[in-house]
Amino acid sequence: MLKEEWAAKRALLESELERELNLENALDKTLAESMRYSLMAGGKRLRPVLLMEAAEAVGGRGEDYIHAACALEMIHTYSLIHDDLPAMDNDDYRRGKLTNHKVYGAGIATLAGDALLTLAFEVILRQKADSETLCRVIREISQAAGPDGMVGGQAIDMESEGKSITMDELRKMHMGKTGALFRAAIRSGAILAGAGETELNALTRYAEAFGLAFQITDDILDVIGDENEIGKPVGSDERNHKSTYVTLTSLENARQLAKDAVDEAVLALEPFGDKAWFLKELVEFLISRKK
Secondary structure: OHHHHHHHHHHHHHHHHHHHOOOOOOOOHHHHHHHHHHHOOOOOOHHHHHHHHHHHHOOOOHHHHHHHHHHHHHHHHHHHHHHHOOOOOOOOEEOOEEOHHHHHHHHHHHHHHHHHHHHHHHHHOOOOOOHHHHHHHHHHHHHHHOOOOHHHHHHHHHHHOOOOOOHHHHHHHHHHHHHHHHHHHHHHHHHHOOOOHHHHHHHHHHHHHHHHHHHHHHHHHHHHOOHHHHOOOOOHHHHOOOOOHHHHOOHHHHHHHHHHHHHHHHHHOHHHHHHHHHHHHHHHHHOOOOO
């Protein structure tokens, strides 16, 4: 049931992204093709699906918030394009395909990321919501994507390469780089659907535990994953001399930390009962995923 629901939400999102990224009227076709190359390259579409499912957990209809969901995916995709650039992680493959800069060059890839980030805020303004609610959501997403969130976390990541960092520093880095956008996705869906303060606090707890479980599992997959499954070479963290939950503890301890985070996320969902079934099954699926 999890996979069917996930697939249905992804199909809805793919259709809307196709409409949003129409090449016919593009000012520069190469730039538009570069944007499309990464945006339509597949992937889990996890953040937009989380937004829609969080809305449903508080009684909304996920599909009603498709524009906000699309905006989140554009922001996530921009971050991946920039993350892969030679000046950052210098990766050749993403989702089993050549990275954007390997196809279009670093200059166009940089502009494609810039364009997707900018377009995201145009798209979110199409979301039907009262102005106060929409402003709250834009604030959530912009703070999560900015210097106190994803970009700040990436900066810490770059500055930490080849250095020993503490567990607290690692958590801080990933709360920004990975966790912030998950948190914004879930909180934004809940806010759009009219969540009360108690519901929002519970979903925030879930989001933070979800982000931690996701990152730890990512670190584990970088050690034991199958390159054909995860779509990129394994061992990149070790080659780039990056600290991870595996290197700072051990593979066994990292698995336990991931399980503890999943348990915390599930506990946070108890007040929602069956309305949050997808969110519960999704976080439980996390620690068994292969990509």
